Amino acid sequence: MATIKDVAKKAGVSVATVSRAINDKGYVHEDTRKLIDEAIRELNYKPNEVARSLFNKKSRLIGLILPDIRNPFFPELARGVEDEMQAHGFRLIIGNADEQLDKEIDYIETFKLNNVIGLISASTNAVLSQYKSLSFPLVLLDRTSEEHPSVHADGYAGGRLAARELVNRGSSRITLLKGPVEFQTARDRFKGAVDELYSANVEFDVMTTASFAFQEAEYWAKELFEKYPDTDGVIASNDVVAAAIIHEAHRVGKKMPEELQIIGFDDIPFSQFLYPALSTIRQPAYDMGREAAKLLIKQINGEKLESKRIQLPVQFIERQTTRKGDHHD
Amino acid sequence: MATIKDVAKKAGVSVATVSRAINDKGYVHEDTRKLIDEAIRELNYKPNEVARSLFNKKSRLIGLILPDIRNPFFPELARGVEDEMQAHGFRLIIGNADEQLDKEIDYIETFKLNNVIGLISASTNAVLSQYKSLSFPLVLLDRTSEEHPSVHADGYAGGRLAARELVNRGSSRITLLKGPVEFQTARDRFKGAVDELYSANVEFDVMTTASFAFQEAEYWAKELFEKYPDTDGVIASNDVVAAAIIHEAHRVGKKMPEELQIIGFDDIPFSQFLYPALSTIRQPAYDMGREAAKLLIKQINGEKLESKRIQLPVQFIERQTTRKGDHHD
C-alpha cells in the first residue's frame, strides 16, 4: 500500500504539504494540489486510518452494540444507524453482545482500544460502570438512562395502546406478559398496559418472560397455556414471543382471533407472515436507528443537543390476531 | 488512559522491558515482571491496539461481511464466527453490505484501512477484484470460489433432497424456485433439485426469485400462484421466501400440506413458528460460521490447510408443510 511518503516523493513535495492537501488544512498552492491529486490517483493512495487514528486519538469508526443479533428487531435498528452513518462518512462496526455481560464489556473494550469516535448501545447493561468512563460520546438506543442521550420508542403509550385495543375488541381475561425486568423499555410497556387495564376495569394475569430470545420463547408459550388456559387475550412482550404463542395456540387448538386475541410488540418483518398474521405495536426501528445516529453525530461535532431523550411514537398494526373492533380512534 | 511509558516509569524500568513483559518475548527477570504486573494493575493499563496495529500492520480484528443482516440465516452464521473468534482472542467486526456492491466495497476498504488480520465474507460479489488484492487471509462463507478457502453447505445434495422428499410425499406438479443466479450456492440447490426431478421423471416449472430478501418475498409468492395456480409442491429458494409462500397460500385458500407441500431452505429459527410449521432443508449455519472461523485462524497462524473447501451436510427437517411420506431413508 502506498504511503504518504510515496505520494510526496512522486509529487515532488514534502509529506507535510501532502497532509495539508488531503485534509484541506492550511495553505497549499493550486498547482501543488494538482500535482498531489495526480500522484494520489496514480498510486491509488488511501490514508492509513490506523496511523491517523493513533495521532488523532479518534478514528472514523462508530461502535454499535446489539444485545441479540438473532432478534430481527435489532438488525433493523442497525440498518437505520448504518444508513445515517454512511451518509456522514462514518463507518459502523457492530458487536453482538449475545445478552452476555462479559461479551458486552469485551466489545466496549475493543471499541475503546480501537479509538472509535462514538458508541451506540442497544444493550442490556447500560448501567455498567464501563459506560461511565468513556472518552467518546455514547447514545443509548432502545434503552434509557438519566446520564446519557437516548432514543427509544414510547413503550408506555405502546402498552396502553395494546391493552386498549385488546379490550375494545372484546378480550376480558387478559394475560399480560412482562418482559425482562432489567429493561426500562419492558417496564414501560408493562406499566402502560397495567394502567390501561386498571382504568378499564378489566381482569388480567401477569406472567414474566425473563428473556426476549428465541430459544426460550417456546417455553414461555407453553407455560402461558398451562398457567392460564382460559385466557382470551395476550399482550406479548415482543413479536418473537408472540410468534411462539401463536404456534402454541394452534397446538392446543385455540382459534385466533375468535377465542384468543394476541398483540405483539415491535413489528418485525416476520410478523406479517405468521398465521394468523400478527397484530402488533410497531416500533419504528429503522427510524430509531437513524435518530440515534444523528444524535451521536451531533455530539461528535460538538453541537448542543436540544433534546437528549428522543422518544418516537408507536403505532398499532392491525392484522389477523385481533378481531374487528367496534371502537373508533 | 495509561500508556506503556507510565507503566515503565511506575515500575522503574524501560518501556522496552515492559513491552517484552506484556508480549512474553525475550528475557525479563521474574522480579521485574512482578513489578511490571503490579504497575499494570495499578494503572489499569491496556496496550493501545491502534499503536500496536500501526507497528505490526496487524490488529486483532477480524472483519465479517454479511450480505443482509435482516435475513436471520446470516446472524446465525455470525454467531458461529463470533464464538470461535472470541475463544481465540480475536475480535469480530461485522459489516452489513445490504446486498449493495458499493457498501461491500466500502467495508472491505474500511477493514483494510483498519488493519484487520483476516476477513470472512458471506457476501455477494466474491469475484470482485477487491478481494484479490488483500494483504490478509480471506475465507468465503456460504459462497465458493476456486481461489479462496471457503465453507458452505452441500447445496446440491440439499436440492436433491428437497425434490426427493416432495416427490416421495406425493407432489406431482412441482414448482422450483430458483434463487439469484449470481450465487453458486443457489445454483447448486437448483441443479440438485433439477437432477432429482428429472431422474424421478416428475413434471416441474421453474420460477426465478431474483433475491432472497424480505421485502420482495411477498412479491414472488404472489407471482407464484398467478403463474402456477395448480402447483402442488413448491421448493422454495430459502425460508424467507417459503414463509411468504405459506402466507400467500392461506390467502388463496390452499390447504397445506394436503393440496400444497412446501419445502424451504436454511431452517431459520422462525420456520418452526410458521403455520403450518415449515419443513425445510437445514443448513448448519452456526457450525458453518465456526468452521469458517477455524479456517481463517489456521491461515492467520500460517498453518497449512488440509482442505480449502469445507462442505457441510444438510438435513431434511420434517415439519408440517409436507405430508407423511411412505418412503424410508
Place this chain on the structure above:
DNA sequence: TTGAAAGCGCTACCAT
C-alpha cells in the same frame, strides 16, 4: 506557501 522535525504508543533491533 512550503518543509523539517517531533511525537502519537508501541515493538524490535542492537548494545550493554
Place this chain on the structure above:
DNA sequence: ATGGTAGCGCTTTCAA
C-alpha cells in the same frame, strides 16, 4: 536481563 532508539504512517507546530 535490560535499555536506548529507530520507525510504523500520519498530523501539526514552527521556521523559513
